[in-house]
Amino acid sequence: MVQRRITRTATLLAGAAALGMLLAGCAAPGQNKGAAESGGTGPIKVAIVNAQSGQLSSLGDWEYKGVKMAFDELNDAGGIDGRQIKYTLYDDQGDPTVSTNLARKVAGDGNIAMMGTAESADALAMAPIMAENKIPMITSGQSPKLGELHNPFVFLNSPPSTAFDETLAKYLVTTKGYKNIAMISNNGAYGAGEHDAFLASLKALGVSPSADQVVTPDQKDFSSALTRIRDAKPDVLFTGTEEVETGxxxxxxxxxxxxxxxxxxxxxxxPVYVKTAGTANAEGTIVSTPYLGNDTNEKTKKFAADYKAKYNEDGEFHGAKAYDGAQILIQALKKSNVATGQKLSDAIRSITYDGLVGHFAFDANGIGVHETQIGKIDASGNLVPAS
Structure with a gap:
């Protein structure tokens, strides 16, 4: 009888120990594994989520290279108190469904922050899961809907579409005096944001578009929409679509x-737009952007030189804003002693930073830069300041 009691007690203790080990390996709701593993030693795990395949892969490639360069510079200099940033690249394929699944994997893999995505629709799909797991994400998406989420874990590394399009509309209507302006945009997250922001900006200036055509993000033949636009004989054609489709x-x-x-x-x-459209067709294109080129100032010149040395490619806007976002995360990690969750999010929001794409000072909606400039594509296909 005594032996049976001893055996039963040992079995219960073993079972309790096994359960404890199982629970220790599982994250509680709203707490990712990264928060449990972040500690004061070991690598700092950060996810980079961007399209590496599909039509939007150029965006993902630029963003990855910008983030990688910033993290590699930090690691080569010794990291943060000797701790290296261990970054993992996840391919979202430019597909919100894939991104949703990756959001859960990012949390499950123990990452304490995420860089990406470059696509608004994918960022919108991931945002609720990132918030649930208290993982800050610094995205290159520009849809105004990202700010409208009021999600404390979402930060933009460049202005939203509203800033781009308000600046562009004022330049076209007020500075240049154009009134006959046609629009073509797509109904994806980025295109819809561009359409609504530019239309609102035109109306605020007392102008209604002479044509307003909406296409799909994967469309290749635009003859029907463009025929209607041709009939309006516009002086200006606004395009609210991604690089390849715009071209x-x-x-x-x-x-x-x-x-x-x-x-x-x-x-x-x-460059993707210019190559797709053809340099002669793209010449004269007016562009609203916070990054007018690699020769803008000493900071952009250094970025461009370092980027060229590392990748043997010319730097551009998407890589520049991704680099800025990574530098902001690095500063927040240093300032917070590598905090996680809400504390890391608060640290990011507290950072002010003079970056390649402007001065960052994050508001409650995660928007840090609020202004753009006007450039123009020249005869060589380069973006230069507009007069």
Whole structure:
């Protein structure tokens, strides 16, 4: 009888120990594994989530390289109190469904912060899961809906579409005096944000678009929409679409005889846009951007030189703003003694930083930069300051 009691007690103790070990390996709701592992020693785990395949892979590649360069510089200099940033790249394929699944994997893998994504729709899909797991994310998405989430764990590394399009509309209407302005945008998260922001900016200036066409993000033939735009004979054609689609639209617009000045946000200032549209077709495009090029000042020149040395490629806006975002995270980690969760989020929000794309001072909605400038694509396909 005594032996049986001893055996039963030993079994219960073993079971309790096993349960304790199981619970220790599981994160409580709202707490990711990274928070439990962050401690004061060992690598600092950070996720980089961006498209490495698919039509938006150029964005993901630029962003990854900008973040990687900042983290590599830190690690080469000894890290943070001897701790290295261990970054892992996740390919979201530019697909919100894939991004949703990756959000859970990012949390499960013990990352304490996330850089990405470059796509607004993917960032919007990931944001609730990041908040649930208390993982700050610094995204390159520009949809105004990101700020409208009022999510304390979402931060933008450049201005939202509203800033891009308000600046652009004022330049076109007030500075240049254009009134006959047509619009073409897509109904994806980025395109919808661009459409609504630019339309609101035009209306605030007393201008209604002479044509307003909406296409899908994966569309390749724009003849129907462009024919309606051609009938309006616009002086300016605003494009609210991503790089490749913007290039295809402009190329087809020129083929249909539309000679309007092209105007748009950040996608229209990239090499991918110029290559897709053709340099002759892209020449004269007016671009609203916070990054007018690598020769803007000493800071952008150094970034461009370092980027060229590391990747044998020219730096550009997306890589620059990703680099800024990574530098802000680094400062927050240093300031907070590598905090996690809400404390890390609060540390990011407290950072003010003069970056490559402007002065960062985050508001309650995670928006740090609020201004853009106006550039123009020259005859060589380069973005230069507009007059």
């Amino acid at each position: 295809l639209i402009v190329k087809q617009a020129r083929q249909l005889g539309i000679d309007a000045i092209i105007a748009g946000g950040a996608p229209a200032g990239t």
